[in-house]
Amino acid sequence: MEEFHLLTYPDERLREVCAEVKKFGEEFWRKVDALLERVREWRGVGLAAPQVGWNARVFVANTTGKPEDSLVFVNPQIEKQRGRVVADEGCLCFPGLSAEIPRSAWIRASAIGRDGKPFALEAEGLLARCIQHETDHLDGILLIDRMRDVDRLALAPELREMERRRPRQRRRRRPSRPGPGAEGYFSVFSFESFSVSA
Ligand SMILES: [Zn+2]
Helix, strand or coil: CCCCCCCCCCCHHHHCCCCCCCCCCHHHHHHHHHHHHHHHHCCCCEEEHHHHCCCCCEEEECCCCCHHHCEEEEEEEEEEEECCEEEEEECCCCCCCEEEEEECCEEEEEEECCCCCEEEEEEEHHHHHHHHHHHHHHCCCCHHHHCCHHHHHHCHHHHHHHHHHHHHHHHHHCCCCCCHHHHHHHHHHCCCCECCCC
């Protein structure tokens, strides 16, 4: 099993623009499966490769929690988008923090799936929000970049605290999956939590 550890803000690796995937070998798919494993373990709606320090244009999504509904997006593109909807949105990389984020209400996206084949889908509601959030991660764009100024100001103390605490957190997290004591904490806020769908 691939060792993947969650990065949290302000880890600078979250700001990198991820590279397009060109090699689809065994090792690549093993890492994709590890992402799927982690998003389940962390009870996420979505998880992008850069969130675990993997610089690749890959994310996984699951808006129902059922294993059969897991989606893998490799080299995703948002081809079309329509409408606008504001809803509360969280991110694994910002534990305990959420804000109202405007997103397109409807999107058409294409990507390469877990079977290695290209696919396209149309989505609205939670899945549309998730795909936009995760695609942002691949370009180094984070929740705080999408917040209204008023929310960013209101959350400034928490953000400063995260910036201050970072070195200690990184030590504590190694080797790092959420430990038993962190479980309750993670169950509330860990996931890319999108509490309202359009
Ligand atoms: Zn996120």
